[in-house]
Amino acid sequence: MGNRVKITINGSVHEAEVEPRLLLVHFLREVVGLTGTHIGCDTTNCGACTVLLDGRAVKSCTMFAVQADGRTVMTVEGLAQNGQLHPIQEGFHQKHGLQCGFCTPGMMITAFALLQRVPNPTEEQIRWGISGNLCRCTGYVNIVAAIKDAADKMRGTPAPAGERS
Amino acid sequence: MIPGSFEYFSPQTLPEAVTLLQRYGEDAKVLAGGHSLIPLMKLRLAAPRYLVDLSRIDGLTYIRESEGFLRVGALTRHGDIETSDVIRSGYPLLADAARVIADPLVRNMGTVGGSLAHADPAGDWGAALLAAGAHVVATGPRGGRTIPLDEFFVGTFTTALQPDEILTEIGIPQSQKNSGGAYLKLERKVGDFAIAAVGVGLLLSSTGACEQVGIGLCNVGPTSLRAGQAEQVLRGKKPDDATIARAAETAATESDPADDLRGPADYKRDMVRVLTARALRLAVGRAKGGA
Amino acid sequence: MAVAHGMGHSVKRKEDARFIRGKGNYIDDLKLPGMLYLDIVRSPYAHAKITAIRAEKALAIPGVLAVITGRDLDKYGLAWMPTLMSDRQMVLPIDTVLYQAQEVAAVLATQRYIAADGAAAVEVDYEPLPVVVDPKKALRPDAPVLREDREQKTNHIWHWEVGDRDATARALEQADVTVEEDLYIPRIHVASIETCGCVAQWDSVDGKLTLWMTTQAPHAIRTVVALVAGHLGLAEHKIRVVSPDIGGGFGGKVPVYPGYVVAVAASVLTGKPVKWIEDRMENIQADSFARDYHITAELGAKRDGTLTALRFKTIADHGAFDAAANPSKFPAGLFSICTGSYDFQSAFVEVDGAYTNKPPGGIAYRCSFRVTEASYAIERMADIMAHELKMDPAEFRLKNFIRPEAFPYKSPLGWTYDSGNYQGALKKAMEMIGYTALRREQAEKRTRGELMGIGISSFTEIVGAGPSHSFDILGLKMFDSAEIRVHPTGKAVARFGTKSQGQGHETTYAQVIAHELGIPEDDIAVEEGDTDTAPYGLGTYASRSTPVAAAAGAVAARKIRDKARKIAAHLLEASESDLEWERGKFFVKGSPQRAKTIQEIAFAAYTNHPQGLEAGLEAVAYYDPPNLTFPFGSYICVVDIDKGTGEVKIRRFVAVDDCGNIINPMIVEGQVHGGLTMGLAPALYEEITYDDDGNIRGGSFMDYLLPTSMETPRWETANTVTPSPHHPLGAKGVGESATVGAPAAIANAVIDAMWHLGVRHIDIPITPWKVWKVLRQNGVTE
């Protein structure tokens, strides 16, 4: 019962034969080997699995790989360009926006989508924007600071190629 | 949590999709945003043998005003409604509702059509659109038909749709100068389904009386509810404090909540009262040109 | 050039580099050739006899290799395992299940999805048995005995008491004012965003087991495996436990769960690597819980507000097995810290453990062994007493605090507090939040019928278990260890017996060594978690890494410095006593230009070491702390309550912590933020409950309500510094203070808002409907 899918992930095309029930998150982690996208729950609540699908932040645990056929996905591994950290990654490092690091990839991808839409967000807008991503370690204060820091740096900085908001 | 196996179809046109539904009947399920269906499949509480994905059918995502109605395509995502200028400028009830459904990531996938078709009494669109006086368009082998939302919710998780019908459009009477609305949701935390939520849509006459009014209640009964008697209290009257209080109390008696982790039934009933009063005040303010 | 920052600097974290790139190595990221997958069949019943397990349908699925049951494990003596608390626990049941979601059978398959299909296809017949969910009922003589396997035919596990029962009873009788309250601290779950899991790999040629697992205590696990499976030929030198990057631990990754054991058994049986990763619902429903204390608390005071006596009687619900992870002599953990920050003349505490049909546990969830329970109880009671006496809660605390000059202070329940300045912390918090103005605002609002509350919590923590005379787990003394090797080029590798789960050890331990040796942090690689390389240690929990392992690091570094002095003397042709140390180099007293840097010394240690001295520059230290450390702090919370809906909104929260000398202020602040959020959670949101049939309510993230960014306030933090007199660095540990201190501050604020209406107490979590209910009862509505 294999279905063929062709998905562009972080700029490169991946083709594979998959079972229709294969979740996108498992496709990314196990078929493509991009383990930066994590799984933290069964009920679509935590956001550890967040990726960009055609530029929108979505929970890849609640989507089948076949639904992403022909579409573009960006994962945490796609944030840095040519070995250069993205300002969001810099921000998380500088502002201590991560502890165990498990929520961090999803958090950063959500932040990426948020800043594409709202380049100069208020604290309230950031908090609202990340309210679908749970972090158990940081208490969010430094995540908010990290995203603000990134926003400040990014205004005027072009986004990585190949992504649209 | 791993879903069971199924066969997957992604038709390019509506007739193709309908044909698939006809062929597989009860064994098939439509897949829209997947944000109600896939969680159920992962828990193996749903195990459809065939999935018919609507996402590759063109022309099911739109928000536009025409012929006296606001028309929203069934595949329109909650997030699209939340950020739509048409909605934000003219439909505060829908704008309020869109932003309190689930969380931003879920709103990027979940669709308004899927939400109605799922018919979860905790779904926010049910209550909001009942208040807005909406209808839906169902498309099946015999073409399209219009179903008033009042007749749409048959029971918990059941609707007036036939197994081979697809919900394709939602229609809402176009907003007017003196119309206003509000949707207030009480939740245990952001992203959660409502403890209780109340939607209000109204149109004030030139004298300031309630010419039209709709009140929808979320998660306080076996289906999304319309508080018809409370509407009756307001209809033709000026929405002063006393009338609002009476309408709110009436709405509470029309609700039929159950005890659960969100609180005991008497609490939820009282929340219907509190939220109805607050939503009415907000909606009246907006109808009068306030924020 | 790299510089040595040392202590007190907000050095950015070294470990971030991989995490922000999505290159962490968490357990589920590990993939080995030929790896098999395990999935677990769980019980829908809370108490039942298993009459049949039918595997045929599962085995008929292509790719399903085996269905493992308790009877299979029993053949190898593995159907039961010891808990860390001298109890035992089923790995897989032979004939009875004792809680819902208990492991019943395991399915081994070639792929994750097939294992899940297999688990869904296993058919089990049950005969339901009477269920006991209330520990008070469990302790009644007519209650069904749940643990038929035990000799003692009772659900009573143990009784523990400390203090002077009679003197306390007398003091309470003689008190001018007494208050009594029943406080329930609900069952909660750590719910780290990463769940638990492992990969077990048995190499049949070498007879060696490698076990990658989500554990906070890899060495202890290695020893436990050797003790449990020794009879099967698993010897400790042939067991390697590796703890990879851990996506949050908080105490939940200390115990051994059945899944780990079955994965090991399955790997030994098949000779293939076996992966087991639990899902979130399994994690919440079956892994060790925390808290679940039913406390009856009493305080006595004089009319002038002086506290005199404390008596706490507690029933501890331990579920079906006592699988707490407390030090062996402390079945109720360090609960006897419950006299808190106050100077009581007499105190008495007793705790009784009970079995119920619920998952096992009683783990230290970011609470240093039952300190959250203790701290919540005393701080709630202090507020109730203050209100009862019509005293301002801040004034009441300032009056009753242990005086700064009274340290080291001997508490009536037997602890010796190392150091403290409680007045300093509270006054600082009051200043930061503008306490007097807030009280004024509250009084004004009250006249308008608005509900605003101010809550204080002035907690005393007890961490750093612990001194070997009293502290052990399964007999293993609770020291911890560090090994430092300085390489010829002056770079170093340092290994520790602990395991970071996000606390940033790769950075803070490097800072400690940089502080002591002057080697830049960037030149020090810190490693933990691999039992083949790291020195033996008891692991990271109960805020013990800084008090114990960082101390070991400092001691090991000082040993290296001692040897470096000898080498420097040789190189500088001076006597050792003529040398002086300035961070990073030795120089000859009076002529600072005659100096040798630690890097030069390191090179000489391998190329030109003095005769009579061993070559090399390395040291190991096993640090056995002389006492625990006692961090403390004062938190103040301001809430506004919606009279219509009962919603509580935290307007501000100020946290002043004192954890002694600080290694990395940025990391300490981060720990406090996270801890506060974990204190907020049970105060307002999180709780696991059961219905009368033992069905779990709140067993997924749909209903187990982790706070999001929207519920979590913008925490305001600050520090005072009162060093620990006995710790080599003067540090105390901070990982759990905030979780311990926060719940009472929030609860006190909510009650403070409503005390004038006649509200004395609401059990946490304080949900909107509970607030609405008491407001209703007291005639308040919108």
Ligand SMILES: Cc1cc2nc3c(=O)[nH]c(=O)nc-3n(C[C@H](O)[C@H](O)[C@H](O)COP(=O)(O)OP(=O)(O)OC[C@H]3O[C@@H](n4cnc5c(N)ncnc54)[C@H](O)[C@@H]3O)c2cc1C
């Ligand atoms: C964590 C989480 C929190 C949530 N919180 C909320 C909340 O607070 N409020 C709220 O309202 N919702 C909430 N939801 C539900 C969410 O809004 C769903 O997206 C929505 O209910 C279903 O829309 P969907 O497009 O995802 O439908 P799907 O999951 O694709 O489908 C749902 C059902 O409707 C059927 N269906 C879908 N589209 C059609 C159609 N066009 N014609 C006929 N049948 C169709 C499907 O066959 C299926 O049975 C939450 C979901 C999650 C995962």
Ligand code: FES
């Ligand atoms: S894994 Fe939790 S939302 Fe996807």
Ligand code: FES
């Ligand atoms: S950093 Fe650990 S969950 Fe966010």
